[in-house]
Amino acid sequence: MLCSYGHAGRHNTFCILNYLMDAKIETIETKIFSEVVADEIVASIGEAISERGRCSVSLAGGGTPGSVYRLLARPPRVSEIDWSKVSFYWGDERWVPNTNTQSNFKMVQETLLSHIPAPGPTVYPVDTSLKSPEDGARAYGDLVCEVEQTKPGEIPQLDIVLLGIGEDGHTASLFPGTSVVTAKGKMAYALKHPTDGSSRVTLSSEVLFSGKKIFFIVNGDTKAAMMKRVLKGSDPVEVIPARLYLGARGQVTFFLDSGAATQL
Numbered sequence: 376m377l378c379s380y381g382h383a384g385r386h387n388t389f390c391i392l393n394y395l396m397d398a399k400i401e402t403i404e405t406k407i408f409s410e411v412v413a414d415e416i417v418a419s420i421g422e423a424i425s426e427r428g429r430c431s432v433s434l435a436g437g438g439t440p441g442s443v444y445r446l447l448a449r450p451p452r453v454s455e456i457d458w459s460k461v462s463f464y465w466g467d468e469r470w471v472p473n474t475n476t477q478s479n480f481k482m483v484q485e486t487l488l489s490h491i492p493a494p495g496p497t498v499y500p501v502d503t504s505l506k507s508p509e510d511g512a513r514a515y516g517d518l519v520c521e522v523e524q525t526k527p528g529e530i531p532q533l534d535i536v537l538l539g540i541g542e543d544g545h546t547a548s549l550f551p552g553t554s555v556v557t558a559k560g561k562m563a564y565a566l567k568h569p570t571d572g573s574s575r576v577t578l579s580s581e582v583l584f585s586g587k588k589i590f591f592i593v594n595g596d597t598k599a600a601m602m603k604r605v606l607k608g609s610d611p612v613e614v615i616p617a618r619l620y621l622g623a624r625g626q627v628t629f630f631l632d633s634g635a636a637t638q639l
């Protein structure tokens with residue numbers, strides 16, 4: 376069921392709010408897209424801290440979130456968050472040194488972490504210096520459970536999970552046709568990128584979609600066709616992993632700029 380509400384955000388610019396299968400779809404004018412998303416993240420971090428004294432965030436990689444991270448790291452937003460109460464995880468990581476240009480840690484370091492005044496957040500990057508991606512995934516899953524004090528047999532429930540969506544429908548490093556999309560039992564997995572064969576580590580779909588708040592951040596008309604399939608199609612998750620949102624435990628919000636929403 377799709378119902379639309381219009382609401383004026385803090386910028387008094389019209390954003391369209393739809394609801395579909397309990398997911399919120401916020402369509403935002405491209406020119407204020409990153410600002411609206413950054414404001415939502417600030418508000419959600421503040422809400423988590425006031426509710427339980429801390430906030431755990433799984434960060435998205437890739438190209439889209441960088442502009443959002445930069446806004447979080449600058450006035451006014453940088454002083455609106457009590458960073459000392461924030462824990463950062465990475466939803467996925469490329470198996471490269473964290474100084475490599477492909478590294479999601481490096482991207483976050485440059486756009487966000489290096490600009491936050493002390494005392495900053497506590498960061499838990501994937502340790503890509505370990506012997507293998509499999510060792511990295513095992514260690515990462517153990518780390519998340521230890522920090523989040525997860526009971527044996529339970530899945531850690533992070534406060535905020537940020538995700539992008541690729542043109543092929545992947546999210547984090549859950550790629551179409553790979554077994555990790557539906558794998559269960561581990562908190563993180565090692566895998567090889569299906570086309571370029573590069574190694575990656577990803578939090579599991581169970582962890583990612585257990586988040587209390589799951590924010591998909593998608594912009595650009597190159598994503599429009601895929602967003603129509605994600606939100607209005609019926610492909611199984613093995614074909615379009617982003618459709619794992621349908622089984623999410625928490626509240627899912629799709630933040631789409633007008634380009635990504637053109638086919639909805």
Ligand code: 6PG
Nearest residue numbers: 436437438439539540541546547
């Ligand atoms: C990565 C990301 C990946 C990304 C999508 C969308 O490591 O690349 O985790 O899932 O979010 O590929 O990337 P863009 O936002 O750059 O389109």
